Amino acid sequence: MFxxxxxxxxxxxxxxxxxxxxxxxxxxxxxxAADEAPEAFxxxxxTETLDTIKADKALRAGDVSKIMQLVDSKLMPHVxxxxxxxxxxxxxxxxxxxxxxxRLQEEFKILLVRTYSGALSQITDQVVxxxxxxxxxxxxxxxxxxxxRGKADPIxxxxxxxxxxxxxxxxxxxxxxxxxxxxxxxxxxxxxxxxNAGGIDALIASLAARNKSNTKAS
Numbered sequence: 001m002f003x004x005x006x007x008x009x010x011x012x013x014x015x016x017x018x019x020x021x022x023x024x025x026x027x028x029x030x031x032x033a034a035d036e037a038p039e040a041f042x043x044x045x046x047t048e049t050l051d052t053i054k055a056d057k058a059l060r061a062g063d064v065s066k067i068m069q070l071v072d073s074k075l076m077p078h079v080x081x082x083x084x085x086x087x088x089x090x091x092x093x094x095x096x097x098x099x100x101x102x103r104l105q106e107e108f109k110i111l112l113v114r115t116y117s118g119a120l121s122q123i124t125d126q127v128v129x130x131x132x133x134x135x136x137x138x139x140x141x142x143x144x145x146x147x148x149r150g151k152a153d154p155i156x157x158x159x160x161x162x163x164x165x166x167x168x169x170x171x172x173x174x175x176x177x178x179x180x181x182x183x184x185x186x187x188x189x190x191x192x193x194x195x196n197a198g199g200i201d202a203l204i205a206s207l208a209a210r211n212k213s214n215t216k217a218s
Contacts, residue, residue: 107207
C-alpha cells in the first residue's frame with residue numbers, strides 16, 4: 001500500500017525533498033501584498049523557512065513533534081488543500097458525501113504532514129533558485145520552476161499555483177513536481193486503486209491505517 005510515495009518521498013537520500021518541504025512553508029506567516037509575483041512568493045517562503053530551519057537546532061536534529069507543528073501551522077495556509085485532495089481523489093470526489101470529503105482531507109493531510117516532517121531534518125546548505133516565469137500562463141494554473149542547489153547536483157523542483165481572489169488574495173500551492181513526478185498524479189494513481197477496490201470509505205480506511213502505522217514507527 002502506497003509503496004510509490006514511501007520510496008519517492010521518505011527515502012532519506014533524497015535531500016531535495018527537505019528543500020521541497022521548506023519551500024512550501026511560510027516562516028513569517030505575515031500578510032503580503034495581493035499583487036506579489038508568483039516567483040517572489042516562492043522565493044520568499046523558501047528563503048524565510050530555510051533560514052528558520054538552519055537556525056533551529058531542534059528542527060535540524062529532526063525533532064518530529066516540533067517539525068510537525070511547524071509544517072502544520074505554516075504549510076497549510078499556503079496550500080489549497082481541498083483542491084489538492086479533490087484532484088488526487090479524482091471523479092470519486094464529487095460523489096463523496098461532505099463527511100467523507102472531510103475525513104479524506106484530514107487523513108491525507110496527516111500523511112503529507114508526516115512525510116514532509118521526516119524530510120526537513122535533511123536540510124543543510126541547500127538554497128533554492130527560482131527560474132524566470134514562462135510567459136502566457138493563467139493565474140488559476142501557473143507553474144513556477146525552481147532549482148535546488150547544494151553540494152550535490154542541482155535538482156529541478158516545480159510548483160503549481162493558483163491566484164486566490166477577493167480579500168486576502170494571494171498565491172496558493174496545489175501541486176508540486178519532484179524529479180518529474182507530480183504529487184497529485186502520483187497519489188491519484190494510488191487512490192484510484194483503493195477506490196476501485198472498495199470505494200471512498202476503503203481509501204479513507206487505508207490512509208488512516210497508514211497514518212496509524214507511521215505514528216507507531218516514529
